[in-house]
Amino acid sequence: MSPVLEPVVPLSARRRTVPRWLRRTTGPLLLLVLWQVSSATGVLPSDTLASPGTIADTASGLLEDGTLPHAMLVSVQRVLIGLALGGVIGVSLALVSGLSRLGEDLVDAS
Incomplete structure (x- = not known):
């Protein structure tokens, strides 16, 4: 069983x-x-x-x-512009820092 x-x-x-x-x-x-x-x-x-x-x-x-949708659109545009600017500046500084000793000393010190 x-x-x-x-x-x-x-x-x-x-x-x-x-x-x-x-x-x-x-x-x-x-x-x-x-x-x-x-x-x-x-x-x-x-x-x-x-x-x-x-x-x-x-x-x-x-x-x-109709005020709120327009204001939100303006805010989203500002956020995207800030994100793009921050990304371009950040990548540029990273390249300067990573590709040259002088850039590393200038950028990474701060």
């Missing part, structure tokens, strides 16, 4: 757990609630940091009149 094999079930599968997506969203949601409550009760002054509700209202107004 052959032995009866029982499937091995991990302990984590045996107990009911809160889904991971819910655990991961709880922290940020609690932070938003705490921020809103602190703003509403006056603990966090509005001139220091606007409440999430105020930010959402302002963002919706800027979306409706």
